[in-house]
Amino acid sequence: MNESEPIDCRAVTHQLYEFLDGELSAAAKARVQAHLADCAHCFELADFETAYLRFLEAHARARGAPAHLRRRILDELLSGPEPPASR
């Protein structure tokens, strides 16, 4: 695809997550940005998906490792030999 060619809603929809994840090339990113500036529907969609990803980030972590697991691993590390040193 021509780098300067505008893209349509469908293409934006398919690239939206890559765009939000910061995984697009500079040229592709610019194309999506240009479309979002012009298209209210896609702009709203991008806003919604951004909120969704933030929501996931905030709610999907749950609990960390239990304290006894950390102790168990530390005990193992202390009882074992040192790992091979690099030269």
Place this chain on the structure above:
Amino acid sequence: MPPSVPPDREGFEREALVHLDAVFRTALRLSGNPTEAEDLAQETMLKAFRSWHQYRAGTNAKAWLLTILRNTFVNQYRREKRRPATVDVTDIEPFTVFRDVQDADPERTFFDRLVDGDVIRAIDRLPEEFREVLVLSDVEGLTYAEIAAAVGTPVGTVKSRLFRARQILQRDLYDYAVEAGYITRRGAS
């Protein structure tokens, strides 16, 4: 900065063991069983310690650990052989709930009503190949390239699986919110 971190116990504790929470969380999402997740996390950490000299200083230690974890899970813990899913992102009609939400819940209150447990349970319902990429990306913050290395697939596959995973999860959470009465689906009442 020194050219490489000396592969000592102290360095390992400082750079790797600090990621134990991430390793345990991911183990739990992969195995679905807290006891197994502890064993899996412990084994991952001990393997990582033994190969600490292979870790390249300055790279993402968490991504390195999660790669070891994922390999350990696949080789030793996973009971069922999974069928390879081939999904091409261009074949997927997006099924974002955006339109439904615009109609039924423009303030997006359902995001506020859902709690951690709802989200975790919905993640656990995802098919494994979607669950693992979603967890590595959206819970642990790995890049597409890091996920591709951890899962052993091309970046394009990560991209399409992640797209699909996020959309399935979104639809599932939305349906759950409707069922729980957090949203009234338009025309439903």
